[in-house]
Amino acid sequence: MSQLAYPGEDLANMDMQKAAQEIFPLFTDTDNSMLRRQYAGTIADILGTPGEFHKYVQGNAGDLTIRRVRLMAIFRDNVHLLLTKTWVEEHDSHKKDDAFDELDAFVGEVARFEYDRALAHFINIADLLARLMFGEEPADEDFFHYVYRIDPKLGMFYWFIERLRHPASMMPEPDLTQLQLLVGIYALASY
Secondary structure, three states: OHHHHHHHHHHHHHHHHHHHHHHHHHHHHOOOHHHHHHHHHHHHHHHOOOOOHHHHOOOOHHHHHHHHHHHHHHHHHHHHHHHHHOOOOHHHHHHHHHHHHHHHHHHHHHHOOOHHHHHHHHHHHHHHHHHHHHOOOOOOOOHHHHHHHHOHHHHHHHHHHHHHHOOOOOOOOHHHHHHHHHHHHHHHHHO
C-alpha cells in the first residue's frame, strides 16, 4: 500500500513545481497590484503553509504593519535557530558569523523599507543557509535537485531564490520587490 503513496506524492510535487514555473512570470510581469498580490499568495502557498499568506497583503495599513512585524519576528527567530543549530567546523565558523550579520542587516533594511538593498541580503542569507546546512553551493547546477529530493518545499524555496537572483528586470518596482521579499520571508517563517 505504501508504494502507491510515493507516485502520488511525486505527481503532487511535480504539479507544485509546474504551477510555480507558470505563476512566477505572471507575478513578475503584471502591473496590476491586485493580481500581483494574488499571484504572490499562490506562490507563498507553494513555498510555505498554504492559505495563510493573504493576511500579510490584505487589510488596512495598521493591521498589515502589525502582521508583517510579527512575521518578520518569526522569520528572524527561525533563521536564527537554523543558524544556531547548524554545526560547522571551527575554520568555517566565520560563515555563521557572516549569516548572523546578513540577518541583522536584512531585518534593519526591511524595517527602513529599503527593499532593493534587503533583497540582496535575503539572497545572501539563503545562500549562507544552504552552505551551512548542506555544504553545497546554491549556484551549482545540481543544487536544486539535491535539496528538492530532501525536502520539496525547501527545494522550491531555492528555486524561488534563483528567480530572485536573476530577475527579468534589473530594477523591479518597489511593490514587486516588497512582495517578493514577503513571499520569501513567509516561506522561511513557515519552515
